[in-house]
Amino acid sequence: IETGKGFNIWGSKFDSRLKNVFLIQDDISKNIIQALKIAIAKEDSILKPPTQNLEAYDYYLRGHYYFRMNGGSNEKILIDSSVAMFEKAISLDPDFALAYAELAKTYVAIFFSFNSDPKWEAKAYIALEKALSLDPGMADAYVAKGNLMWTLSNGFPHEKAINEFKHAIALNPNLAEAHESLAAVYFHIGLLDEALREFRIALTIDPASRFSKPRVARIHRYQQKYDSAWNEFSTISQAVWAGEKALVQWYLGQINEAFKTLDQASGLKNKSSTLQADLAATYALLMAGVGRKKEAEEQIQIAIQFGHGVSHFHHAEYLIASAYALMGNSKAAMEWLKKAAEDGFPCYPLYNKDPNLKNIKNDPAFISFMQKLKKQCESYKSGL
Numbered sequence: 025i026e027t028g029k030g031f032n033i034w035g036s037k038f039d040s041r042l043k044n045v046f047l048i049q050d051d052i053s054k055n056i057i058q059a060l061k062i063a064i065a066k067e068d069s070i071l072k073p074p075t076q077n078l079e080a081y082d083y084y085l086r087g088h089y090y091f092r093m094n095g096g097s098n099e100k101i102l103i104d105s106s107v108a109m110f111e112k113a114i115s116l117d118p119d120f121a122l123a124y125a126e127l128a129k130t131y132v133a134i135f136f137s138f139n140s141d142p143k144w145e146a147k148a149y150i151a152l153e154k155a156l157s158l159d160p161g162m163a164d165a166y167v168a169k170g171n172l173m174w175t176l177s178n179g180f181p182h183e184k185a186i187n188e189f190k191h192a193i194a195l196n197p198n199l200a201e202a203h204e205s206l207a208a209v210y211f212h213i214g215l216l217d218e219a220l221r222e223f224r225i226a227l228t229i230d231p232a233s234r235f236s237k238p239r240v241a242r243i244h245r246y247q248q249k250y251d252s253a254w255n256e257f258s259t260i261s262q263a264v265w266a267g268e269k270a271l272v273q274w275y276l277g278q279i280n281e282a283f284k285t286l287d288q289a290s291g292l293k294n295k296s297s298t299l300q301a302d303l304a305a306t307y308a309l310l311m312a313g314v315g316r317k318k319e320a321e322e323q324i325q326i327a328i329q330f331g332h333g334v335s336h337f338h339h340a341e342y343l344i345a346s347a348y349a350l351m352g353n354s355k356a357a358m359e360w361l362k363k364a365a366e367d368g369f370p371c372y373p374l375y376n377k378d379p380n381l382k383n384i385k386n387d388p389a390f391i392s393f394m395q396k397l398k399k400q401c402e403s404y405k406s407g408l
Contacts, residue, residue: 033060034059036059038052044078045078045081046078050073074121074122074123075113075117075119075122075123076117077116077120079116080112080113080114080116080117080120080123081113083109083110083113083116083123084109084110084113084122084123084126086106086109087105087106087108087109087110087113087123087126087127087130088106088126089106090103090105090109091103091106091126091129091130091133092233092234092235099264099299100134100138100296103133103134103138104134107127107130107134110123110126110127110130111127114127119158121154121155122155122159122162122164124152124155124158124165125151125152125162125167125168126164126168127151128148128149128151128152128155128168128171129164129171129201131145131147131148132144132145132175133171135148135335136171136335137296137334138296138298138334139334140176140177140333140335142177145172145175145177148168149172152165152168152169152172155168163193163196163202164199164201166188166189166191166192166195167188167189167192167201167202167205169188170185170187170188170192170205171185173185173188174209174368175335176334176337176338176367180335182212182213182404183404183407185205185209186206189202189206190206192205193206199229200226200229200233201235203225204222204223204226204233204235204239206222207219207221207223207226207236207239211239211242211243211246212338212368212369212371213370213371213400213404214370214397214401214404215401215404215405216247218408219239219243220240220243223239223243224240227240237256237259238257238260238262238268240256241254241256241257241260241268241272242268244256245275246371246374247373248377250272250276251276254269254272254273257272263288263289263299264299266285266286266289266303267286267305267306267343269285270282270285270286270310271306273285274309275379279310279314282310286303289303290303297330297334298330298334298336298337300330300331301326301328301329301330301337302331302339302340302343304323304324304326304327304330305323305324305327305339305344305347307319307320307323308324308327308343308344308347309343309346309347309380311323311347312346312347312348312350313350313380317351320347324344324347327340327343327344328344335367335368337367338367338369339369341360341363341367342360342374344360345359345360345361345363345381346378346380346381348360349380349381349383350380350383354383354387354389354390357381357384358384358390358393361375361393362393365397370401372397372398372400372401373401375394376394
């Protein structure tokens with residue numbers, strides 16, 4: 025199927041007894057390759073089953089499903105479930121390289137967004153090393169490697185992580201996660217057009233991707249294309265994106281609706297610490313914007329309480345900076361803005377045009393900071 029248009033390119037029917045799913049997959053794959061006259065350089069690796077243990081493969085598929093599905097406020101629960109599935113798969117087949125790579129990704133996800141305990145980083149390193157020792161040419165392992173590299177504890181080495189994701193894409197151009205991870209780094213460092221391109225490639229490969237569509241909407245917000253951002257976000261129901269939706273409503277002048285969006289998300293159960301930090305930081309921005317300074321300060325402290333020390337906190341740091349800018353506190357705004365940039369989010373195009381920062385635009389410290397950030401962004405772009 026041509027996924028972009030939904031056009032059927034080729035189809036056939038296969039009747040077989042399901043004794044070994046890998047033999048059937050092998051037969052179907054060969055027929056597709058021959059029928060479509062696809063030129064594949066590494067046909068053997070494409071048709072090679074990741075494990076001979078069907079029960080292990082079943083647990084791997086379950087883990088992959090949990091990790092990729094839309095979780096909303098249950099995000100952490102789903103990631104924990106995926107960890108359990110991958111660990112079970114490995115217990116059934118200790119040489120299951122792909123399961124080790126996926127397990128490394130889930131450990132990194134926990135460490136990046138939910139729990140900064142170094143044990144999760146250590147677990148990820150062990151799983152990654154095992155995956156690479158079993159299969160040094162596996163693209164998924166290099167996605168895991170890039171993700172593990174790109175954390176607060178490692179100082180967010182953007183260019184090194186980009187190289188790992190590009191290597192993964194070179195090994196497997198059809199790995200949606202590799203394009204998604206590359207795009208994520210791109211938009212954090214201000215390469216918005218490049219990020220959009222990679223996310224759209226990922227959506228072509230995997231139209232059901234839960235990672236790409238909301239981040240396309242986020243990039244539209246960064247580009248001040250608020251109508252386009254809302255068109256994208258309005259189709260996304262997961263609570264984890266409530267803060268983003270509220271921000272777009274805020275930019276569109278829908279202040280009451282923005283507060284309602286946050287209020288609805290705040291009442292949900294099973295909220296992760298990351299979601300609580302993001303919601304509190306967004307509340308702080310909105311309250312600062314309508315003159316409720318005391319309440320904004322309270323929400324800032326809540327955001328710090330729940331998110332400090334976690335790699336994902338750089339988004340909340342930027343919102344806190346914006347709140348202080350709206351309250352006219354240039355010194356605090358600059359402190360948090362610099363922290364956001366240093367902690368993995370030096371997004372020059374956003375910082376340069378965000379109307380929430382209008383009160384500090386003429387501050388010498390802001391002007392100097394932006395000049396430095398612009399040079400950095402241009403350097404990243406020239407290095408592509």
